[in-house]
Amino acid sequence: GIQVEQSPPDLILQEGANSTLRCNFSDSVNNLQWFHQNPWGQLINLFYIPSGTKQNGRLSATTVATERYSLLYISSSQTTDSGVYFCAVPVGSGNTPLVFGKGTRLSVIA
Amino acid sequence: DVKVTQSSRYLVKRTGEKVFLECVQDMDHENMFWYRQDPGLGLRLIYFSYDVKMKEKGDIPEGYSVSREKKERFSLILESASTNQTSMYLCASRSIEGGASRTQYFGPGTRLTVL
Numbered sequence: 001g002i003q004v005e006q007s008p009p010d011l012i013l014q015e016g017a018n019s020t021l022r023c024n025f026s027d028s029v030n031n032l033q034w035f036h037q038n039p040w041g042q043l044i045n046l047f048y049i050p051s052g053t054k055q056n057g058r059l060s061a062t063t064v065a066t067e068r069y070s071l072l073y074i075s076s077s078q079t080t081d082s083g084v085y086f087c088a089v090p091v092g093s094g095n096t097p098l099v100f101g102k103g104t105r106l107s108v109i110a
Numbered sequence: 111d112v113k114v115t116q117s118s119r120y121l122v123k124r125t126g127e128k129v130f131l132e133c134v135q136d137m138d139h140e141n142m143f144w145y146r147q148d149p150g151l152g153l154r155l156i157y158f159s160y161d162v163k164m165k166e167k168g169d170i171p172e173g174y175s176v177s178r179e180k181k182e183r184f185s186l187i188l189e190s191a192s193t194n195q196t197s198m199y200l201c202a203s204r205s206i207e208g209g210a211s212r213t214q215y216f217g218p219g220t221r222l223t224v225l
Contacts, residue, residue, distance in 0.1 A: 040218075041200075041221070043200065043202075048210045048213045086153070095160065095206050097155050098214060099155075100153040101152070
């Protein structure tokens with residue numbers, strides 16, 4: 001099945017710094033989503049981004065579908081950005097479940 | 111706003127008990143999912159449902175069953191709880207419409223401890 005790899009596994013940032021998280025996937029996809037899991041365990045969807053670039057405030061994401069990777073950019077990081085960031089893609093074509101990467105654990109320190 | 115709710119945030123049960131975890135969504139989504147999350151193992155799919163009365167096994171269905179009698183509700187059942195089922199359980203839902211409507215929404219999670 002499709003493989004999803006995220007890097008780095010852990011990241012520690014000073015407040016105000018920028019960061020780039022990467023998601024590689026092993027097959028072509030028509031759906032890619034980024035999620036943030038806060039310290040209380042809630043998973044919040046950040047972006048639905050099968051291709052192209054989207055921005056939402058200090059966060060932006062770019063997916064290059066032909067090269068099978070997606071990047072999540074966090075600018076001017078804040079302590080509230082801490083948590084785990086996951087990317088997920090469908091297991092197969094059509095209406096299939098998502099498979100998740102192992103995540104990047106981000107810690108932003110004041 | 112899409113809302114996915116789960117019946118409990120924290121639950122403590124004893125080995126051998128039958129455990130019901132309930133999930134309700136308010137967006138008329140066709141698809142619903144149950145995952146468990148364990149340190150180092152990420153999110154793993156237990157069961158999913160494409161629509162009412164439908165269910166499909168995920169990657170780790172052993173020891174679990176599910177029920178979907180109404181579109182908005184998807185229940186996960188641990189027939190005889192065991193200590194290795196201590197975990198965080200996450201429910202999710204999404205539409206079958208194409209494009210961004212396929213965005214998946216998660217409930218707040220249930221931290222289950224089996225003693």
